[in-house]
Structures are given as structure tokens and as C-alpha cells.
Amino acid sequence: MTSVSDPISEIEDAAMRELAVISDATQLEAWRLSYLGRKGKLTRILRGLADLPLEQRRSLGAEANRIKLRLETAHREKLARFEQDRVAQVTEGERLDVTLPGPPLPRGGLHPITRTLQDVLRVFESMGFQVAEGPEIEWDYYNFEALRIPADHPARDMWDTLWIDCEREGRRSMLLRTHTSPNQIRIMERTQPPIRVVVPGKCYRFEATDPTHEWMMTQVEGLAIDDGISMADLKGTLAEFARRIFGEERKVAFRCDYFPFVEPGMELRIDCFICRGAGCRTCGRTGWIEILGAGMVHPEIIANAGYDPDRYTGFAFGLGIERIALLRHGVDDIRHFYANDLRFLQQF
Amino acid sequence: MRIPLRWLADYVDLMLPTEELARRLTTAGVEVGAIISSAGDWAGVTVAEVVDIKPHPDAERLVLVAVRLGDDRTQTVVCGAPNVAVGQRVAFGPVGTRYINGHTGERTILKKVKIRGVESAGMIMSEKELGISDEHEGIRVLPEDAPVGEPLASILGETIFDLDLTPNRPDLLSVLGVAREVAALSGSKVRDPSIVYEATGEPIRGRAQVDVLDRELCPRYVAALVEGVKIAESPAWMQQRLIAAGMRPINNVVDITNYVMLEMGQPLHAFDFAGLKDRRIVVRRARRGESLRLLDGMDRELSPEMLVIADGDDAVGVAGVMGGAESEVTEETKTVLLESANFRATSIRRTRQALKVETDASKRFEKGLSVHLPPIAAERAVKLMVEICGGRAAQGLIDITSGKPKDVRVTLTQERLQRVLGVELPSGEVRRVLEGLGFGCRWVPPDRFIVRVPYWRTDVSIADDVVEEIARIVGYDELPTTRLRGEIPPAQRQPMRELRERVRHALAASGLREVITYSLTDLPTLQKVLPPEDLATSPPLRIANPMSREFEYARTTLRGSILQALAKHIRVSGGHLISVFEAGRVYLRSDNDLPHEIETVCAALSGRKPNRWGQPTGEPAGFFEAKAHLEHVLAGLRVAAEYREAVEHPYLSGRTAEVAIDGRRVGLLGELHPRIAASFEIKQDVAMFELDLEALMPHVPETVHYEPVSPYPSVEEDLAIILDEDIPAGRVIGMIEDSHMVRSVSIFDVYTGPPVPKGKKSLAFSISFQSGAKTLTDEEVAEERRRIVQRLRRELGAELRS
């Protein structure tokens, strides 16, 4: 009996002795191979068990397995110690001043208006709106007439216009669009309901600039037409937009407003996030900030598009990206956006 | 429109606190832009009565005024005002009052002083001292019925709503119109002003004649006659209201016309009847060449599109815009012919634009007033003239109109109301709201309302207009809020927009800073950056009414704008490398159509390359730094571009390439000519590139098609050749790539100088050979390499570098 068990305990003692003096990973691996490897001493004994009688196989097998477990554990511990030592050594030998900067990569970036526009469009896209675009230089027809703002209509004063020097039948007929609303007509001309579209783009006004006015601006027009769209849906859509852009805790309020191409017309306001409704300079002491104009598409415009005005209703809205960017970033002067001062742009 | 609240309270009970009333009006669409309080800092200032005036013992110009105060005390004040008189009610400020020094204009606190030896208990204040106006000649005299001892603020102070009105509501350009809104919002009733008077004069018919020759432009003309008026100042209460509403008092007759206009919204005009030739009013179009001196003292040339009011001979006023100087009411006027008319809105607007005069009258007429209003306003004004100017009203009115104006009736179904608002409202509530606004509302079972629109609401004509009325009074916030349901429309692709956004993001990611510049520019800028022939074949669109010369033309290139932005950046960059780009449209003229708007991208960079620490080195960035960005973008688009040397203004020849795909130009890349850079005040090298996204788009693959990865190993070989200096490396690469066995080739060295002969250069390439079918043998690779070298020798005269 001892003839078999003796070598096995000797193996254990020898292995542990050898292991104690091993000082690097290569030696450790050689040790592992010589005892635990495929042709290792312990492995060979375990493999030879099959030839022994059952009684011996049991006792010797249990002993061999115990030793195997012990050697494996000891190996794992030693290995872990080596790993730790190595990390410590590298830090010791090749220590870096981690506070130094990396070599510079060129730092580009998108304009804050581009970024804000993207965020706004993303909100509407997630509500099923598609993005379309239209011309910046427009016919009077699309910019005004088809929107129920004929020549000599007093509402024309709401949009001071830059006209292209070109006359048709003795009248100026081409202009820099004053809003993105002409796209309502353009979209209705080429599509049938259901419609859900947002149209971003630049607009232009004959306007003296000041901290809150700029003659070039970026707007987003929205249009949704279907059987069963109501003002409640418009309110829901705009409230969702306001919360996603300005924060979940924002309160929204609607008031009646007038645009010739909607009926009823409205304005969306959010509670001032600077003074939280108490009244400050940003909100003009009202506690509310005007965000956008909207309304139900005028039934005459629905009918002009060839849709059944008794069946189809819809809403439209128009919002100014500069204003939203101003509010989000706390910019105090709208003229910063197109003045292209590097020190301004680099902050975004 | 300025609405003094005390005036407003004549017609409706103001039961709500001022702020709450303003909030409700604003929510309902009548925006209160500002609440103005005309009461100054009048703490301690009260009404006093002048009971006695004695000369100052020591100063000729001064007097000693005894004033009775609220507690019946009498105090003595030293005063220098010429207009102080016994019995007056005046504003008395005791010692310690804050006031505005009449001479210096500074805020001061009244101190106890002796004036020429007499102690003054306070001061009797002028308008300037009160901060109301610049008037400092005399003291401010208060109304006779002002109670002694009352704080001045309750007498003179006015709270005014300054309304920002929308152009659809001319009825709100009147105190009465606003009162109707207040009534509807607060559930109270409107008290209409009285129009009842006794006509003691002769009938107007036969005394005055009115001929309306253009019924189209003048749907209604009402005239009234008041005789025996005494022209004087209007009463203090009326002057005070006019001032509070922002008008200047003139005389009692003119003030009454203005007062009634502000009260009811109907502009009126008073003619001196004696000044009207033939006692006749003719409403006609202006004659060609006719001119008229208006009330502002300026002569105006009239045209036949304009409607004028004339007498037997000449125009005496421009209808609905301004009266003429000739027929103006003066101190001598005894008989007044009052005009209360309705004029075609579009004609008034065109006329006032042509004459460049905007008046309170034209502002109202051009928004479309009710044809019902003229006789009501005329009677109101006549009543006031009888009461205030001591006039006798002629019996009757002249009223020229094309038939009796009809009421507007609108049918509104419950179904429509619910369809638009998304909620069913009880019919009782609908009626309550509409009747509160002065609408008639009859419920016709089972499903509809017949709504009668009140005459002053010229903006309401269809069912949805009525829906808005209901919604705005109920309050939009009180109505339900839902999410969009229903079908989401099928998607339509926007390939140009998608491409532009991809390019924009790639450029920003490659290290360029995006700028957005104005779409309008000036001709000199375009001339600097465009070849003259481009400007000639595609002249930029001009703005007919530019805001300034700087923004007169729609740009046909982004070059100028981007260089202006670059120049601006360089000024603050401290020599660091500046790299900017813009993605925007250019506008190319097309015949008889809207211009062609082309999406383009333009980038520019300038400055010295950074070292490891980001500090500018001595080496300026140029062509290749720009090209790196361009290559980054095109590679991201999976587009293989060719670069061919090009000559193009404003680029520097020899350092400029045309960017082409499949032989078609899609852009340009190069260094800017230093002379052009200097014209933008840039004194350092500039490299630029631009892409025409419309030209690029057809070459951009929609998807990437997978090519199987070869399982066989590749063989890497270097190849160095010597060839003529002017052969572009691109040609060599192209020839190497032609080999079917070459998977990729890259250049890793360009060298001129000894030992390479003069006029020659050495190019070194790293070539990767690979087959998709088998493992290449060394022999096969060597053979193919030899073939390549042979071709380079044969076609380019290249020699292998040993």
C-alpha cells in the first residue's frame, strides 16, 4: 500500500518545496507543466488509477485529487502575486506625469444652432414627423398669398420682407422667405393626408438687429393633417416638445394668438426656468417665456389643397431655433450666433 | 393701443385685480404688453386748495401762497409760478418730498429752506417736478373737484394697459372694444356710452350735401352738422384721458373726434363747414396731378388710385388717412361738419404706404372696420359737441350707404366644435361664452348653434372663427391635451439633406469648426472670390430693398463668407491653426423661376501647425492639411476622388486641384492666392476646399457592398522608383492599382536631391499583393512586381531605385 501512497505524498512535498523558491512566471509555468500538465507527474498517477483494484483506486484517487486541488490553488495564488508585482514594477520603472496633456488633435465642432436644430428635429422625429426642406428664396404666393395674406393685408406688417429685385406683371413677386410656413402649402401640394412633417430652414426679415432680433434666423415648421387631429393633439405635441427640450419639470401654457393661416391660433409659453415664475429680465417679468406660434390649419387652406375640410383637420406650428438656443445656453445676445466670434463658437 | 383703466371702468366693472385682468386678457389673445403706471414717486404729495396769495416782502417775482391741506391746516408756501390763483386745487409737497429739480432735472429731496427770508412749508409742484412732463412754466392745476387732502396718485395717477394687438382685431383699437373683452372674461356687462342728444338745429338735408362718387372705396359716409360751437380747450377730464391714451389735446372739437375714435374705434374728421366750397363733400378718386397740403403741413402729390374727400372744387383731405390744412377746425370755426365714414381697407393701406403717412385713422381703417359703426360714432361725437362746445346739432344725419348692412350669421355644429377642439362642450357653456362676447347664439336641436356675429367683430365669418372665440374665453389651458394617434405617414427620403448632414458631421469630426454666415453679401466680396466669367454668366440676385450695402446680393459662393469668418478668427487666434467650414446654400439665377439653390460646403484653414504641446510651430498649414480633411470626408462617404491640377481664381496656380469623381468635377481644393487673402486682411497662407453637394450626390453609394475577405495571406513589398519630377504620384499609384494582384498601395516617401538627378524625384510605395483564390507564391509576386516596373518604365520612363 505504502508503495503507492508514498510517491504521491513525496510528489506533494517536492512540488510545494519547488514552488516556494520559484521567482518568475516562466519557472512557474514549467513547474505547472511538470506536475499538473498533460504529461505531469500528478496527472500520470491519476491516469494510472484505472488499472488498480477498486479499493486502492478509491483511497489513492481521493488523495491524488486532494493534492491536485492543493497544487492548483497554490499555483493560482503564486500567479496572482506575480501579476501584482509586474504592475507595480512598470509603474516604478516608467512612471508618467499623468497630468500632462495628450498631443493635440484638431478640435472641430458644430455650430450651436446646428446642434439645437438637431435636438429639436430629433424630438419631432421620435413623434413620427418626417423632415423635409424647401427653398429659401420664395414666391410671394407661397410665402403670403396661399397662406391667406394677400397683398395689402394688414397682417403683412407682421413680416417685414426682403424682396428680390425682379418684377412679374409689374409687381415684386420673389422674396427671401420670412418664415418656413410656405412649406405648409408646398407639402400639401405634393402629398395626401395623413401628413406629419417638420421643415427646418433659414428665414429672413427686413429687420434692424438688436440683442433679441436678427435678420437671418433658423425656423422649424411643423404640419400634421389627418382625419381626427384636434387642438388637444396640438397642445399635447407642443407640450411634449417643450418638456423634452427644456426639461421634464417645465410647465407649459397656451394663449390665443393670431396668424392668418391658422384658426384657432395660439402661442406656447413655458414657465421661466430662470426665475421659476417669479418674474425676471429673461421673461419680461411675466414669469412666462414665449416659445412658438401655432394653430389649427385654416379650413380654407385645407380646402385649397383639395382635401375635404369637413373630414381633415390639422395643426401647424413654427418655432425659432435661435430663441431656443438662447434660452438653453443662457446666451444674452442673439447676434452672437452669426457674428462668428471664435471665442463664442468654441464654447459649444 | 393704450387703455387707461379708469376710462375703461366707465364701460365695465373692473372686478379683478389689475395683474389678474392683464393675465386673462393676454391669455385670451389681447396681449397686455406692459402695465404702465403714470403715478410717479409721489409719496406724501396731496391735493391742496389755494386760499390766499400775498406778495413776497422781499422779492417781486415770488408770492406767498396759503394752501389748505387735508387736515384743514393752512400752510404758507413761497411760489414763483405765474399761473397760481386763489381757489385752485394744486399738488402740494411738504418738506421731505422727493421731486425732480425743474432746472437740473435731478431727483432731489425737498429741504426746509428760507427763500429770501421767508420759510416755505413745502412746494406747489409743476408737471416737471412731478415727473409727468417737461412743463415747468407753471404749477400743475388739478381738477376743481379734486378732494383736498387726497393723495395725488389717486387723482393724477393712471394705470394703463399697453396692448400689443394683432391685426385681425380693429375693434380692440378702442376702449369700448377692450371693455367687451373684459366683460366676457369676468362675466360682467358692458355699459355702452350714451348717444342721445337733442337736435335743436335745422335739418341737415338741404344745408349740406354729400356725393360719394366711388362706392367701392367708400361703402358708407355719414355726415353730421353742429352749429354755433365755441372753440376752446376741452375739459380737463377729457384732456387727461387723451394724454393717458397717448394723444395730444388740441381743441374741444378735435379732441372730441379723437376721444370718440379712442372710445369706439371709429376715426372721425371735423371740417370747418365754412371752409367747404359749395357746402358740399365729394368723395372721389384724386385727379391726376392733384396735390394737397395735409395737416402735418407737408404738400403731397396724389394719384388716381387714392380716394380723397373734396369740396365743390378741390381735395380737402385724403380719405381715411389725414385731413387737409385748408378745412381744418380753427378758433374761428362756428359750424362743424363731422365725417364718420367707412373706407375700403386695402385702398387706405395702399394710400398710406404711397404717401408714407401712418395715422391713428389709417391704422384703424386698413384693418377693416364695421360699416355699422359710422352713424353710432357720429351721434356720440355730436352729443359731446353739444354738451362741451355749446353747439346746436342739426337734425338728422346724412348717411350714404349701399343698402342696409346685414348681420353675419354662422352655423356651428357640435361635431365641428368637437372635431377642432377635441372635446365636447355643453351647449349651455357655449351660449354663455358667446353671449358674453356680444354674439347672439341660438341652439337648434339636435346638433347646431346659429350664431349671430356682433357688428364690431369684422374678423369672425366662419364656424372655426367661432370655435376660437369659445376656446379663448374658456381658456386654452382648460381644454384637454392629448397625444397624436393615427397612422404615421410612409417615410420619404431626403437624400440631399442626408448627404449634407453626413458631410457636416464628418467635417466637424475631422477637426473643423462650423460657422454659419449670412446668405446675403455685397458685390465687391463676390468679385474678389469669383472668376469674372462666373459672375457674368450667373449674376447674383439683387435685393430690391437691402438693409445695407453689405447685404445686397444673394451669394453665389460661400468663399467670401468663409474668408470673412476666417479673417475674424485669425485676429483672435494668436497664430494657432484655425480651421472652419460652412455648409449652406448658394443661389444661382434661373430664368423666370426661383433660383437654383445648391447645397455647398466650403472650408478654409490658416495658421501654423501645432507641435506635440499644441503650440504653433514655424510651419504653416497648407494644401495638404486641407486635403486631409477633404479625404477624411470623402473616405467616409466611400467615394474615391481624383485630384487634378487646376487653374482657378481665386486659388493659387500650382497649388490647386480639381476634385473629380468618375471624371466629373465635384469640388476644388487649393491654397488661396495671397493677393486675395490680403484683400480679406489675411496676411498668412490660407488653404481652402469646397464641395458641390449636388454634383457629389450621384457618386455617393447608398450602401456598401461587402467583398469577401481573402482567406489567403498577403505579401507586402516595397517599391522605390526614380522618375521625372513633374509626373504626379497619383498616376503612378493608378498604374500600380491596375494590377489584379495588388490589393492596396500606399506611398511612403517622396524625395528630391542628391543622389537623385536634377529634375527627377524618388517615390517609394508599399504594395500589398493578395489573391482571393489562393496563396501567392514568391515567384508569382516577383513576376507581377516585374510587370508593374516594366509598365512604369515604358509609360512613365521610371527607373527602379537601387
Ligand SMILES: [Zn+2]
Ligand atoms: Zn423669469
